[in-house]
Amino acid sequence: xxxxxxxxxxxxxxxxxxxxxVFVVGCNNCAWKCYSGGEDETKMMAKRLEKKGVEVAGYTxxxxxxxxxxxxxxxxxxLMEDHAEEVKKADSFLILGCGQGVHTVIDATNGGMVHPGCxxxxxxxxxxxxxxxxxxxLCGECIIEFTGGLCPMTLCAKQLLNGPCGGAENGHCEVDxxxxxxxxxxxxxxxxxxxxxxxxxxQSAKNNSxxxxxxxxxxxxTEATFCSIGGKITVSNQD
Amino acid sequence: MKLTTLFDKGEFVITGEVGPIKGAIHRDKSIEPSCAIExxxxxxxxxxxxxxxxxxxxxxLGSLAASVRLKANGIExxxxxxxxxxxxxxxxxxxxxxYSLGIDNVLLLTGDxxxxxxxxxxxxxxxLDSVQLIEMAKxxxxxxxxxxxxxxxxxxxxxxxxxxPNFEPLDLQLMKMKKKxxxxxxxxxxxxxxxxxxxxxxxxKAEKFKCPIQVGIVTLKSPQxxxxxxxxxxxxxxPQELIDEIGSVAKEDRKKKSAQIAGRFVKQVKSxxxxxxxxxLGWTDVVxxxxxxxxxxx
Numbered sequence: 001x002x003x004x005x006x007x008x009x010x011x012x013x014x015x016x017x018x019x020x021x022v023f024v025v026g027c028n029n030c031a032w033k034c035y036s037g038g039e040d041e042t043k044m045m046a047k048r049l050e051k052k053g054v055e056v057a058g059y060t061x062x063x064x065x066x067x068x069x070x071x072x073x074x075x076x077x078x079l080m081e082d083h084a085e086e087v088k089k090a091d092s093f094l095i096l097g098c099g100q101g102v103h104t105v106i107d108a109t110n111g112g113m114v115h116p117g118c119x120x121x122x123x124x125x126x127x128x129x130x131x132x133x134x135x136x137x138l139c140g141e142c143i144i145e146f147t148g149g150l151c152p153m154t155l156c157a158k159q160l161l162n163g164p165c166g167g168a169e170n171g172h173c174e175v176d177x178x179x180x181x182x183x184x185x186x187x188x189x190x191x192x193x194x195x196x197x198x199x200x201x202x203q204s205a206k207n208n209s210x211x212x213x214x215x216x217x218x219x220x221x222t223e224a225t226f227c228s229i230g231g232k233i234t235v236s237n238q239d
Numbered sequence: 240m241k242l243t244t245l246f247d248k249g250e251f252v253i254t255g256e257v258g259p260i261k262g263a264i265h266r267d268k269s270i271e272p273s274c275a276i277e278x279x280x281x282x283x284x285x286x287x288x289x290x291x292x293x294x295x296x297x298x299x300l301g302s303l304a305a306s307v308r309l310k311a312n313g314i315e316x317x318x319x320x321x322x323x324x325x326x327x328x329x330x331x332x333x334x335x336x337x338y339s340l341g342i343d344n345v346l347l348l349t350g351d352x353x354x355x356x357x358x359x360x361x362x363x364x365x366x367l368d369s370v371q372l373i374e375m376a377k378x379x380x381x382x383x384x385x386x387x388x389x390x391x392x393x394x395x396x397x398x399x400x401x402x403x404p405n406f407e408p409l410d411l412q413l414m415k416m417k418k419k420x421x422x423x424x425x426x427x428x429x430x431x432x433x434x435x436x437x438x439x440x441x442x443x444k445a446e447k448f449k450c451p452i453q454v455g456i457v458t459l460k461s462p463q464x465x466x467x468x469x470x471x472x473x474x475x476x477x478p479q480e481l482i483d484e485i486g487s488v489a490k491e492d493r494k495k496k497s498a499q500i501a502g503r504f505v506k507q508v509k510s511x512x513x514x515x516x517x518x519x520l521g522w523t524d525v526v527x528x529x530x531x532x533x534x535x536x537x
Binding site for chain 2: 157158159160161162163164165166167168169170171174175176183184187188199200202203204205206208
């Protein structure tokens with residue numbers, strides 16, 4: 001999931017011009033889980049904007065619960081058909097969702113003016129109703145086969161692939177004394193699993209071209225093609 | 240002169256360390272930067288002097304420029320190169336540049352994280368880790384860059400690396416040390432150690448690698464400095480009894496006491512190692528005294 005946090009209301013309002021009519025769009029999946037753009041927060045944002053003197057043309061959170069705003073066909077139907085009248089009156093859209101959701105609204109509204117209502121902070125695991133934690137950096141070249149599934153690109157502040165730096169103290173990272181050293185986590189996990197041998201092979205330098213943005217993916221039931229600056233990679237899920 | 244030549248001859252290799260100035264070297268060549276003056280205190284007392292690379296992620300004069308200045312003054316530099324601020328192009332280019340400017344020794348490190356320094360909002364690079372950096376440097380020695388392209392006039396430098404004996408779990412640190420040796424590290428300088436038991440435990444396990452090790456010493460300047468290191472410098476722990484000892488003398492006697500403490504420690508561990516690396520943090524003038532107490536010399 002994409003973790004998001006709302007921007008401060010004054011920062012949001014600062015970018016809305018006098019007289020500009022705003023339609024507020026939330027997301028019923030990730031932003032709902034983050035309490036940054038679910039139904040309650042979207043409705044509340046409409047009220048908060050009005051309180052600040054902003055004219056609100058309408059609001060919606062494309063549903064049902066669990067539906068992602070970034071599913072273009074659905075968002076397009078909800079905005080351009082179900083809310084056609086309000087959307088027509090709107091000068092811009094305030095999106096309470098991630099950056100993908102913002103772009104989805106641009107696509108859904110044939111290039112409508114957008115305002116991001118959130119900062120997209122990371123992709124994470126919903127560990128509980130109140131905790132979202134980052135375990136993957138979306139680097140395009142997964143190496144966690146060698147680390148018991150724990151990603152050093154994410155859990156190590158220096159993204160080291162061949163073991164820890166010398167900076168950890170009492171098991172904590174030199175960058176933040178409150179966070180554990182990712183490499184000690186990896187080591188302890190592999191020790192428990194009896195697989196410390198996985199740490200022995202040299203890990204070569206990362207192919208960062210797979211990480212260069214923007215990237216795209218063409219999918220079908222039988223194969224997928226991943227495109228990055230590093231080239232196209234087509235894989236089958238049938239062999 | 241490559242430090243590996245000395246290790247091969249069985250010499251006890253002594254190195255010091257200076258940090259480049261926060262600023263540029265004066266165009267008037269008669270004006271030495273303070274790091275070069277500090278290095279002059281070490282002349283004739285050490286085999287070589289490390290020149291740190293934006294140490295603690297604090298922006299300073301480049302380690303290469305300062306290294307070249309030391310070399311011009313007749314002092315052998317150990318050029319430190321970290322992965323924090325350079326991607327693989329810059330690292331290789333800087334290695335070739337260093338060799339071209341006469342540098343014979345390079346210490347290849349990951350580098351402290353940007354969060355520890357004075358430019359906290361900068362983008363950390365870490366395109367490579369220290370093991371990959373050493374492997375890449377070995378390629379340049381053999382005539383290839385990291386992408387496999389041939390290069391002309393291969394570099395020929397001694398490659399040093401670092402290891403932290405204080406690290407727990409130690410076996411994890413040793414796993415990385417072995418990877419560095421396999422990648423091409425030819426000697427090690429350790430993080431500062433103050434506890435003989437910790438160092439013994441480390442050396443018992445590390446000696447099987449048969450790679451020269453210089454024990455790392457950071458001179459204690461005051462109880463405040465020791466407490467500051469315990470709180471802020473990653474991977475270092477100063478025991479309370481040493482903090483009390485340096486605090487037991489008046490300020491004007493601290494240099495003397497500091498040399499005693501460091502010299503005593505080196506004397507205890509010298510038979511276990513192939514050299515010592517002294518990081519005096521500006522107090523280069525105490526180094527001769529440390530060596531005297533330790534009963535070693537170049």
